[in-house]
Amino acid sequence: MSEPAPAAEHAGASEGHGAPEGHGAPEGHSDDVLRVRNLSTRFFTEEGQINAVESVDFAVRDGEVFGIVGESGSGKSVTALSLIDLVDSPGRITSGEVWYRDADLAEEFRDDLPEAVDGDFVDTRRLPEDVRRALRGPAFSTVFQDPMSSLNPSITVGEQIAEAVEVQRRARSNPRSTRSRTQGYGMGKLITDALLPNKGYTSESSMNRAIELLEQVGIPDPAQRAHEYPHQFSGGMLQRAMIAQALAGEPDVLIADEPTTALDVTIQAQILNLLRDLQEEQDTSVVMITHDLGVIARMCNRVGVMYAGQIVERGTLADVFESPVHPYTEGLIGSIPDLDDPAPRLQPIEGNVPSLVDEEMGGRCFFADRCPKAMTDCLQEIPEYDAEPGTDEHAVRCVLAEREYSEADALPPDHFDRNEEVRGDE
Ligand SMILES: Nc1ncnc2c1ncn2[C@@H]1O[C@H](COP(=O)(O)OP(=O)(O)OP(=O)(O)O)[C@@H](O)[C@H]1O
Ligand code: NI
Secondary structure, eight states: OOSOSSOGGGHHHHHTTTOSSOSSSOOOOTTEEEEEEEEEEEEEETTEEEEEEEEEEEEEETTOEEEEEEOTTSSHHHHHHHHTTOOOTTEEEEEEEEEEEOHHHHHHHTTTOGGGEETTEEEGGGSOHHHHHHHBTTTEEEEOSOGGGTSOTTSOHHHHHHHHHHHHHHHHHSSSOHHHHHHHHTHHHHHHHHHOSSOOOSOHHHHHHHHHHHHHTTOSSHHHHTTSOGGGSOHHHHHHHHHHHHHHTOOSEEEEESTTTTSOHHHHHHHHHHHHHHHHHHTOEEEEEESOHHHHHHHOSEEEEEETTEEEEEEEHHHHHHSOOSHHHHHHHTTOSOTTSSOOOOOOOSSOOOOOBHHHHOSSOTTGGGOTTOBGGGGSOOOOEESSTTSSOOEEOSGGGTSOOOGGGBOOTTHHHHHHHHHTOO
């Protein structure tokens, strides 16, 4: 990135003389397959508006693993759901763009929806709903912590994977006609799913491919197990089956949200190795969401650290883990002497992730009340700074990217306590 702070990705928005969003895709690396700009997702609850994802920017390159790490409640899963447009009420994406590189799609919509197209990129947020839905599977697919959220208990495992294979084949056989493909997969697919929950309507060749995939993910006797139902599989086997299903569509981007958290340690390691191997083989890009720094260190090329809905620091694994700038990142990794340690964990940092309720947040650094280096500057809204101008991007939402810590400007240690007393919190 050549521009000085604030980070160049915001440049598009500010050039627009008050335009609410940027013009076209954000600038980035030529290998980017995904560019996310200013993504915000809120939940409108009785307790108030919860800012679960707050102006998130990041990009994912071809064939890389991009990690998102952070404490529980920091907004990792809601970010994942927002990428694939699966946020449910009372939640809603309130701003942002998700630019996805697909030359065919871009061509398809260039004339009708020019604001959704920039070069080979489309802003999936501006595409029609049915097209967005059709992208799930062939473009973006997901692996979650709980396999039962992705697998239907009343359909055999093989059948479900074969279905994913068919979706992909139909999409590929007619790449130019995104619209006819999505019509087939909008209502059409919903109706077939509803009418024929147990009927084998997948072809023999798709089933054979499903068996191949089950074998690839290390399921013994795949031809036989393909005809079993999810409840007949153990946890680790189900997780493998879900990976097979996710990869059946040969997605460009695989979003894995805590894919191994529910499994015991040895199986975790096997599944991660498997994911890594398949990802390298298929050259899939992966967004890997986890609270486990060991998973990040072992799997990821680049990483974003989330805190209170924001990505507070992102860059290469070396940038973030070896030269962290944000005191939150420092705190997280502070206790880890060696990343080769098989199970480095997040270090507990004193205090809790803030409530994320809008009126309690205000325009300030959200970490300031837990930060050992909080200064008066931290009470204003913090933009994303470029920590190392001119190098590969290392972006940080912290004034320390710009200036040294100075005790003279330190916030009094009880600054936030007093405010909390006023609000009547404990
Ligand atoms: N359906 C919902 N209704 C209201 N608030 C929600 C809902 N889903 C998530 N949130 C809020 O959004 C915030 C972010 O949640 P999210 O699940 O993304 O965290 P996370 O980083 O994935 O945490 P974990 O590591 O525990 O999975 C939390 O404060 C949570 O309370
Ligand atoms: Ni989560």
